[in-house]
Amino acid sequence: MLTIFLWVIIGLFVFSQVLPRILVKYFNYARPVAAVTGPILDSDFRRRLQPPQKIIERSGLKEGMKVLDLGCGSGTFTTFLARAVGDKGWVYALDIQPDMLKQLQEKLSRPENRDIKNIELINSSADELPFADGSLDLVCMVSVLQEIPDRQKALKEVKRVLKPGGVLAISEVLADIDYFLKSTTIKMAGGAGFILDKALGGIWNYTVRFIKPQPIFGISPDNRGLKCT
Ligand SMILES: C[S@@+](CC[C@H](N)C(=O)[O-])C[C@H]1O[C@@H](n2cnc3c(N)ncnc32)[C@H](O)[C@@H]1O
Numbered sequence: 001m002l003t004i005f006l007w008v009i010i011g012l013f014v015f016s017q018v019l020p021r022i023l024v025k026y027f028n029y030a031r032p033v034a035a036v037t038g039p040i041l042d043s044d045f046r047r048r049l050q051p052p053q054k055i056i057e058r059s060g061l062k063e064g065m066k067v068l069d070l071g072c073g074s075g076t077f078t079t080f081l082a083r084a085v086g087d088k089g090w091v092y093a094l095d096i097q098p099d100m101l102k103q104l105q106e107k108l109s110r111p112e113n114r115d116i117k118n119i120e121l122i123n124s125s126a127d128e129l130p131f132a133d134g135s136l137d138l139v140c141m142v143s144v145l146q147e148i149p150d151r152q153k154a155l156k157e158v159k160r161v162l163k164p165g166g167v168l169a170i171s172e173v174l175a176d177i178d179y180f181l182k183s184t185t186i187k188m189a190g191g192a193g194f195i196l197d198k199a200l201g202g203i204w205n206y207t208v209r210f211i212k213p214q215p216i217f218g219i220s221p222d223n224r225g226l227k228c229t
Contacts, residue, residue, distance in 0.1 A: 025128050027140035030149045030178075035099035038074030042107070049080035050173045050205050055142060058200040059169035065137040066089040070126055070158070071144030072096055075104035081140065082119045092136075094122040094129070126154035131161040138162075142171045145185065146178035155192030164214040168194055173205040 024025035033041075040046065050084055055077055061067065063086040069078050082091045095101050101121050107113060124130050126148050137156045148154045158168055168189065172179050180188075182199055185208050190196065194210035 002076055004217075023184075027077065029201060030147055030151075032097055032147050033073075033178075035097050037221065038100055038103040042076045042103070043076040046076060048173055050076075050142065050171065052077050054201070054205075055140065055169075055171050055207060056080060056084050057152055058171070058198075059138060060167055060209060061085065061138055064091070066090050066092075066135065068092045068129075068131070068136050068139045068140055070129075071139045072104060073100045075107050077140065077142055077219055078104060078119060079107070079116060082116050083116065085161070087118065089118060091119045092122055092131075093119055094124055094126075096123070096125045098123050127157055129161050130156045133160055134160050134163045134164060134166075136163065138167045141164065141167050141170070143176045143178065144175060145170055145172075145188070146176075146180055147222070151188055155189055155194070156214075159192055159194065159212050162212040164212055165166075166212045167197070167205055168210040168212070169211070171207040174203060181210060 061081065061084050063084070065085050065088065067081055067085055069075075069081055069091055071093050072078050075093060077092060078093045080090075085091060093101070094106055096102075101123055107222060108116060108119065122130060126144070127150055139162060141158075145151055145154075149199065155168075163167065168190065170185050172182075182203075186196055186199065189208070189210045193213070196214050197209040197211045199206065199208045
């Protein structure tokens with residue numbers, strides 16, 4: 001009986017944790033997580049794994065910033081970002097799945113969040129961002145990048161919409177089946193022309209901060225061969 005129980009546990013672990021990681025890593029399997037997971041993502045347990053305050057500190061968010069919560073999901077971090085940027089700041093909460101945005105909308109209508117007036121919900125895709133060039137200060141991507149099939153295209157879109165000197169903060173948590181190592185994230189963002197600023201946190205959960213390079217003497221950074229190291 002005990003042996004069967006152990007095999008069931010091992011089977012469940014392989015099915016839920018090992019198999020998806022192999023698919024993501026070796027078969028470039030990338031698709032949005034089902035919207036039914038919204039309540040799990042936006043739970044206190046999840047926030048213990050990835051505390052919002054840590055995401056905010058590590059991202060370098062400041063009051064008054066225009067921030068994009070890219071792949072906001074059910075809004076686990078969106079309300080925290082909105083409060084941190086304050087009245088003069090703005091948060092765009094963008095997701096490809098309307099059902100995720102519905103959950104965020106419902107969250108914002110709760111009495112405890114009615115004071116928040118600086119969030120705009122946007123249903124769109126990471127590889128076609130509905131923002132003007134150089135219009136944002138900070139883009140936060142929490143547990144999102146690996147769900148996007150064409151990551152380079154999405155990262156280049158992020159670079160386009162950031163101001164020169166603007167920040168891309170990518171956060172990952174090991175418990176996520178789409179988790180990629182810090183070094184892989186750094187390589188991917190480097191490929192899109194970002195400059196590595198800081199890598200913070202350990203293997204369990206980390207944030208890597210990148211900068212969109214500034215033009216020097218009018219020469220576009222894309223022509224200067226700057227890369228992450
Ligand atoms: C694992 S969830 C994380 C949600 C939220 N950032 C969090 O940490 O709780 C990933 C989210 O990214 C969204 N997503 C996946 N691919 C996307 C894309 N190409 N464009 C925009 N959002 C996308 C999914 O719909 C999902 O809501």
